[in-house]
Amino acid sequence: MKEEKHEDLLKMARDRMAEAVDADQENRLEQMDDLEKLVGDQWPNEIRTEREADQKPCLTINRLPQFVRQVTGDIRRMNPAINVTPADGKARKETAEVIEGLIRHIEYRSDASSVYEQSAESAAACSVGYFRVLNEWENDESFDQEILIKRIRNPFSVYFDPNAEMPTREDADFVFITSPMRKEDFKKEYPKASISDAPTDGSTDGLENWMQQGQIVVAEYYWKEPVTRTIWQLQDDTITDVEPQIPEYVTKKRKVQTHKVMWAKVTAHEVLEGPTEQPTKHIPVLAVTGEEWHVGERVRRSSVIRYAKDSQQMYNYWRSASTEVVALQPKAPYMVTVKQIKGLETFWNEANKKNRPYLPYNPDDKAGAPSRAQPPVSSSGMMQEIMNAAEDMKATTGIYDAGLGNSSSEKSGVAIRQRQMESDVATSIYSDNMAKAIAACGRIIIDMIPTIYDTKRTVRILGKDDKEQMVPINDIQVAMGPNGPETQPINDLTIGKYDVRVSVGPNYSTRRQETSEGMLEFVRSFPGAAQITGDLVAKSMDWPDADQFAERLEKMLPPEMRDNSDLSPEEQQKMQQGMAQQQQQQKMQQEMQQIDMRKAGAEAQEAEADAQKTAVEAAQAQLELALQSGQMNEAIGQIVQEQVARALQGAFAQQGRF
Numbered sequence: 001m002k003e004e005k006h007e008d009l010l011k012m013a014r015d016r017m018a019e020a021v022d023a024d025q026e027n028r029l030e031q032m033d034d035l036e037k038l039v040g041d042q043w044p045n046e047i048r049t050e051r052e053a054d055q056k057p058c059l060t061i062n063r064l065p066q067f068v069r070q071v072t073g074d075i076r077r078m079n080p081a082i083n084v085t086p087a088d089g090k091a092r093k094e095t096a097e098v099i100e101g102l103i104r105h106i107e108y109r110s111d112a113s114s115v116y117e118q119s120a121e122s123a124a125a126c127s128v129g130y131f132r133v134l135n136e137w138e139n140d141e142s143f144d145q146e147i148l149i150k151r152i153r154n155p156f157s158v159y160f161d162p163n164a165e166m167p168t169r170e171d172a173d174f175v176f177i178t179s180p181m182r183k184e185d186f187k188k189e190y191p192k193a194s195i196s197d198a199p200t201d202g203s204t205d206g207l208e209n210w211m212q213q214g215q216i217v218v219a220e221y222y223w224k225e226p227v228t229r230t231i232w233q234l235q236d237d238t239i240t241d242v243e244p245q246i247p248e249y250v251t252k253k254r255k256v257q258t259h260k261v262m263w264a265k266v267t268a269h270e271v272l273e274g275p276t277e278q279p280t281k282h283i284p285v286l287a288v289t290g291e292e293w294h295v296g297e298r299v300r301r302s303s304v305i306r307y308a309k310d311s312q313q314m315y316n317y318w319r320s321a322s323t324e325v326v327a328l329q330p331k332a333p334y335m336v337t338v339k340q341i342k343g344l345e346t347f348w349n350e351a352n353k354k355n356r357p358y359l360p361y362n363p364d365d366k367a368g369a370p371s372r373a374q375p376p377v378s379s380s381g382m383m384q385e386i387m388n389a390a391e392d393m394k395a396t397t398g399i400y401d402a403g404l405g406n407s408s409s410e411k412s413g414v415a416i417r418q419r420q421m422e423s424d425v426a427t428s429i430y431s432d433n434m435a436k437a438i439a440a441c442g443r444i445i446i447d448m449i450p451t452i453y454d455t456k457r458t459v460r461i462l463g464k465d466d467k468e469q470m471v472p473i474n475d476i477q478v479a480m481g482p483n484g485p486e487t488q489p490i491n492d493l494t495i496g497k498y499d500v501r502v503s504v505g506p507n508y509s510t511r512r513q514e515t516s517e518g519m520l521e522f523v524r525s526f527p528g529a530a531q532i533t534g535d536l537v538a539k540s541m542d543w544p545d546a547d548q549f550a551e552r553l554e555k556m557l558p559p560e561m562r563d564n565s566d567l568s569p570e571e572q573q574k575m576q577q578g579m580a581q582q583q584q585q586q587k588m589q590q591e592m593q594q595i596d597m598r599k600a601g602a603e604a605q606e607a608e609a610d611a612q613k614t615a616v617e618a619a620q621a622q623l624e625l626a627l628q629s630g631q632m633n634e635a636i637g638q639i640v641q642e643q644v645a646r647a648l649q650g651a652f653a654q655q656g657r658f
Helices: 003-038 045-053 066-077 091-111 111-124 182-187 309-326 345-349 380-397 413-426 428-452 508-525 529-537 546-555 569-629 632-657
Strands: 083-088 128-137 145-152 158-160 174-181 216-236 250-266 269-278 285-289 291-295 298-302 457-462 468-473 475-481 486-488 498-503
Touching: 003 066, 003 091, 003 158, 003 174, 003 250, 003 269, 003 309, 066 111, 066 380, 083 091, 083 428, 083 529, 091 111, 091 145, 091 428, 091 457, 091 468, 111 145, 111 285, 111 413, 128 428, 145 428, 158 285, 174 182, 182 216, 250 508, 285 298, 285 428, 285 475, 428 498, 457 508, 486 498
Parallel strands: none
Antiparallel strands: 083 498, 128 145, 128 285, 158 174, 174 216, 216 250, 250 269, 291 298, 457 468, 475 486
């Protein structure tokens, strides 16, 4: 049963390989021609043979690499960085930072910057480059695995699903990574494997792709296999693919059509290893492509130099022709008669080879003294064609003198930068496609991390400043909650979903230098800031002992201006005591203010009472005087008016308080 299943797998693999080869054959021929022209094989064989037979020069003045180097130089300055962000409610920012640091460590261990750059350089040189993501054992003494990023050196060894449309080919359903092996090496590595021909149905069945010059092709075969699974949503909104033991907790249920990624190492008729399921839903092989054009159902890729090759060949031809006219005749010929050189042929045959002080000749009455003819001159038409070919190479690549660093007709800095920008824009698709491939790589790594790093352990992470740190993952801690002790996860990489984005720009060293310059300029403008920011300025420097400078300056700061994590236990206790004293002083000041306010209120009430007592006494005296003088009614009226006026003033004053 297993052999029958393998036969179905192999039949599918052979059919898919044939499909991939047929669909991409035209592009592969152009790729090979691009690389041959790039390394200097630029003369057609029949023309070279003919010219060499006639002893004519076949010069190769290879100008193509400078255009590729201009693109790859821009790519090397990108410094792409994978940034991780939470993508759902269960994801935590702190865990995202740990995952981001883990990815940086994976990139460091893998020398990923070289992998990315070499893949993009391959795309610039021949329209496509590849790299992959693998999981391997940490070492021979460990049961823990790690993730690595590796380059695929030979772009012709990869055969992708021709129906894939994305530049990264992450939407492909299958891919092959082939490796031809000599029969002797194959038998040594796989002694139980057979090297006999695979059965066919009368056609080649794609087997011509599995034998190359007598060597056996061994292929790593990745493919997506459809899977139907059931998911459940529980009352706490948790979604799981494990059937709950208590049905009452289930709120929703549905079937999902998805896939799993499988891997096997195969020949045309035998499975050497596998098949095994991969720890990701993505095929872990990524492409960095150049420009792609859809011509009907066909897809044509192009490199930086694809359309400059003809101009390069014309440049070589006209330079060779010019050399043939001028360089092969370095001196002008002599005009002589046969009589003049008769018997003196030895001297005259060496006239253009040796610097003789004199040349003897026989007098000839019918001719004057021997003289040189007009020396050969370069053809203006040839020189014009050479210049045209050079300009055509710039036009077809979109990279002009300013972009190449050569002197050009532009004189102002603005004009030069504008032409450089035009060159960058013309070739920006290569850097853009590399950034897309790196983002896809980040998604693959994030998808693999919960499976590869699924146990409690301590891992090494790198910060943005390349500082190493050891952190625990998939751990728990006990903390007091509102209902008593509770367990809380510590950097659980299996919980939550995370997304990636790729940022490009100066590397950390360059940003640090720019930051340092900006800080120094700020301190020059505001010298007083140096007293409280001196440690930050020192930390941004590239001195060997800059960190020690920063630490000493930081210790001179008041405790309240320092990071608590950098304080010693005694300093933290002292700062806490100072804060407690400050809070106590503030509380006492507030209490004193309240006492003063109450005292002032009491004094105001006492003054009001005294004023009222004085008014009553004055009224009584006025009544007594009125009784004695007989003016009782007038006195009563005046007293009433005064009381009414006093009451109104009190009412207005009360309203003013509110």
